[in-house]
Each structure stands twice: as C-alpha cells, then as structure tokens.
Amino acid sequence: MLRAFSTGSVYMNATPVSFLPSSLTDAPQGHLPRMARTHPALWTSLRSQVPSAIASLGARVHLLPSSLPEEERRRRMELVRVACTHPSALAVQVAARELALSHTERDEVPELQETIEHNAQLATLGNALLGLLASEYFHLKYPHLPTRVLKAFVSAYVGPSTLANVGAELGVLGQGVQRWDRTGASVVVRPLARGGTTSVPLLSKDVAAQSMRALVAVLFQELGMAATRGFVHGQILSRRLDLANLLKFRDPKRVLSSTCKKYGKPAPQSRLLAETGRLSINPVFVVGVFCGPVKLGEGTGSSIRMAEYRAAEDALRRLYLSERTDGTFVLPSTTLDVSRAGHGPMPHSLQNAAARFMSTRFEAQPLGRSEVLHESRG
Known part of the structure; x- marks a missing residue:
C-alpha cells in the first residue's frame, strides 16, 4: 500500500491514503515469497545483498573507480559482497533448509540452494594487516612506548569498537549491504579480563568490524600494500584519541x-x-x-x-608520548610495495594518502633502549 504523509508545507496538498485510486492502493500479489511472510527474520538474514549497495560501498573504499572495465568491476563487486557476508549466514541457510516448505516455496527462494562464501579468511588476513600497519607506525612514532602500552594503542586504533565505528561511517551497515544472522541465535565467544571466555549474542557492530577487516584484505589483494597502507592511515590511524588515558x-x-x-x-x-x-x-x-x-x-x-x-x-x-614527526621515519612495510603491488593501478583517490609514507629506499630505524620492567616478577 502506498502511504502519503503530510509533514510540512510542501506536502499540504497531498492526497489522503483513503482517496488514492484502487489501482495504486492494491499491493502486487506474490511480490514476496511465502517464506518472507511466515519467517521474516530468517528471510531478512538469508536474502542476498543489493548490487547497488555493494557497488556504492566498493566505490567508497576505492575498489570500484569509474575507469574500471566492466568485467573487472563485476569481479571486485563479488569480492566486496563476500567481504560483507558474515559466517553466521551459513547457520541461517541451514535453519531455512530445515523448514517445512513445499517445492514451490523452495523454488521461490534461490538462496536456499546457493553456495554461500563468507569473509572468515579475508577477515583473518585483514586483521593481520591492520596489526602490522598499526604496530610499525606507533612503534616508530612513539619510540619510548612500553610493550603493554603499544599493544593498548594498537587495540584502541584497530580494535573491534574502532573498526565498527569506521565501518558504520563508510556504510558497511547500510541497507542491503550486510548478510548475517539477524535472528539472534548466533553467539560470539569473547575472552574475559580475568581469564576464561563468555558467549554473547552476535551484534551488528561485530559484523561491521569483521567486514572492515575483510575489506582491508581485499584492498591488499587487489591494490597492493601501498594502497592498503594509505587507506588504513587515512581512515583509521589518522584519528585523534586521548592516548594519555592509556598510561x-x-x-x-x-x-x-x-x-x-x-x-x-x-x-x-x-x-x-x-x-x-x-x-x-x-x-x-x-x-x-x-x-x-x-x-x-x-x-x-x-x-x-x-x-x-x-x-x-x-x-x-x-x-x-614524545612523538616523531611523520616523514622523519621509514615504515618497514614499504619494502613490500613493489613485491605486493596488487593486480591493477592505484586509484587516484588513494595516491595522495599512499605517497605520504612511500619511500624508494628503506633505512632501518634504531630500536632504542630496552624498556624499564617494573611491577614484574621477572
């Protein structure tokens, strides 16, 4: 049913709903499969992503420039789609297959027979890349940081909460982008501060963080190390956090x-x-x-x-917290810029960010003095 709302002076002359022609008020029959009406949560979690939403996200993360050939565009869109598919979608598919549906109802849902590819492996690679880029940057920018504080810095910048916020700003939680278990049946195992683990429900912020890790891996695979470093520094490491509170x-x-x-x-x-x-x-x-x-x-x-x-x-x-100015040190990951150059040219939108830390010659930086171990049994 079409609904007309009057919320301002612009819509003062809108036609009331009851006076709309019957040809407009009647919803099309059979527009959604029966499963969407009987099991809406499963249907929402199982349905495929919207291609236009995937294309928009790919353009925002510099993977789909306008000059890209059509065949290459389709291939990268598929990679972005996989990066936005959480492993919990497999559990949704299994639960949907166990429903008592007729053959006709199953034919209405092609996702039941689809081979779902998820982002678990991409997220593992992306997590390693984020840890590498953040660790080398903070180790050289703050040369006197103790190891514990350095780990806290890395967690603060590329941890789940920060990645979820960055992903939300980039639109990874937009409508038609994510594919994950929205029913609340999936859980995430998290470590406790005093040891042990606990199981908590899977939330949208967990999905956003995992998708960001997977997108970083896709960037590395398609555009290379230099472009990935430029994206991570421009979108994540350039943010200002109150690091003094971590000491x-x-x-x-x-x-x-x-x-x-x-x-x-x-x-x-x-x-x-x-x-x-x-x-x-x-x-x-x-x-x-x-x-x-x-x-x-x-x-x-x-x-x-x-x-x-x-x-x-x-x-x-x-x-x-005494820091060195950017440009006065060379990041070790620049040695991978040539051997890990990606499959295509770097987009113009990433060239300026990547050029900040690119170097034609690597110079090993001094390690500095060993840290003072205090409050330690060793």
Whole structure:
C-alpha cells in the first residue's frame, strides 16, 4: 500500500491514503515469497545483498573507480559482497533448509540452494594487516612506548569498537549491504579480563568490524600494500584519541626513578614550586620533578604527596608520548610495495594518502633502549 504523509508545507496538498485510486492502493500479489511472510527474520538474514549497495560501498573504499572495465568491476563487486557476508549466514541457510516448505516455496527462494562464501579468511588476513600497519607506525612514532602500552594503542586504533565505528561511517551497515544472522541465535565467544571466555549474542557492530577487516584484505589483494597502507592511515590511524588515558601507573615515582637510572641520568627530585591556602580548607600545591637542572614534569594537588604523584605521572607521559614527526621515519612495510603491488593501478583517490609514507629506499630505524620492567616478577 502506498502511504502519503503530510509533514510540512510542501506536502499540504497531498492526497489522503483513503482517496488514492484502487489501482495504486492494491499491493502486487506474490511480490514476496511465502517464506518472507511466515519467517521474516530468517528471510531478512538469508536474502542476498543489493548490487547497488555493494557497488556504492566498493566505490567508497576505492575498489570500484569509474575507469574500471566492466568485467573487472563485476569481479571486485563479488569480492566486496563476500567481504560483507558474515559466517553466521551459513547457520541461517541451514535453519531455512530445515523448514517445512513445499517445492514451490523452495523454488521461490534461490538462496536456499546457493553456495554461500563468507569473509572468515579475508577477515583473518585483514586483521593481520591492520596489526602490522598499526604496530610499525606507533612503534616508530612513539619510540619510548612500553610493550603493554603499544599493544593498548594498537587495540584502541584497530580494535573491534574502532573498526565498527569506521565501518558504520563508510556504510558497511547500510541497507542491503550486510548478510548475517539477524535472528539472534548466533553467539560470539569473547575472552574475559580475568581469564576464561563468555558467549554473547552476535551484534551488528561485530559484523561491521569483521567486514572492515575483510575489506582491508581485499584492498591488499587487489591494490597492493601501498594502497592498503594509505587507506588504513587515512581512515583509521589518522584519528585523534586521548592516548594519555592509556598510561596507568601504580607507583609513578618508582617507575620514573628506574627510567632515569636506565638512561644514566641523575635520580629525580621533587621540588615545591608554588602553594596557596596551606592552612585553608582548599589548599593547592604545585610540585615539579627535576632531573638535575631539567624539569621533567609538573603536577598540582590538594596535598604535597598528591602533587608529587601527579608530577611523576606527567613526567612519564611526556617521555612515553614524545612523538616523531611523520616523514622523519621509514615504515618497514614499504619494502613490500613493489613485491605486493596488487593486480591493477592505484586509484587516484588513494595516491595522495599512499605517497605520504612511500619511500624508494628503506633505512632501518634504531630500536632504542630496552624498556624499564617494573611491577614484574621477572
């Protein structure tokens, strides 16, 4: 049935629904198969993606430029379609085949006999590529990061939540794009913080994150390492996150002392820089941490001990988050630009992003000093 809504002055003269001609109000008979009416959740999860939606997504991720030949376009559209097919679609197909449907009803749903290709293998490759590109970039940009913090940086930038948000912005959750189990029967096994695992229902954000990993793998397969690196840096690693909150210290003064000793510097000393209202109900103290004549950090607090604690934290954050400017270091993945060049020319839309980190000559970067191991049994 066609419905006419009046929501503004533009539609003030719209014809009411009850006065529409009968030829327009009658819905076409047999427009949907019977399964769509009896089992709508299974039908929605089983139906194939819309080609126009897949083509739009492929164009947004630089896989379908306008100059692409028709045969190559069809092949890449099929890859994008597979990248947007979650493995849970197989369980939906099995459940639909077990329904009590007649031969006529089964013939109305060609997806029941389809061989579904999903994105599990592509997502595994894409996850490895994302970890590689993020790890090498943050390791060289922040050379003093401890290993744990580096892992936290990588998880914050290319983890499931971030990939789901990026995918939603690119349209991987758009109508007619994804193919996955929308019935709520599928579950995802996730590790717990204190060990063990737990099973939670499969959500759309999990599907979006897996599709983003698979799309990165398709980019690598079709366009090569340089284009993939340009896409990942342009869409994911260029985002600004509050990385200082990822640095947590139980005893920052002891960590700072160990760090200064590791670098052969004098032991840090705390000095009271300013204070106000010592005898009032709201005193404020400003403490600085010095290594010789150099001030490493500064902190404020309602007590001297609190200000000293925050000053040591500030000094460690200044050390660990000291970054190098892009372009002053060469990423190791640039050595794969020639051997992993892809099957076709790089799209013009990715050339500028890829050129930022391309280099004709690789120069190995110094590893730096080993990190200070604190709060460790070893």
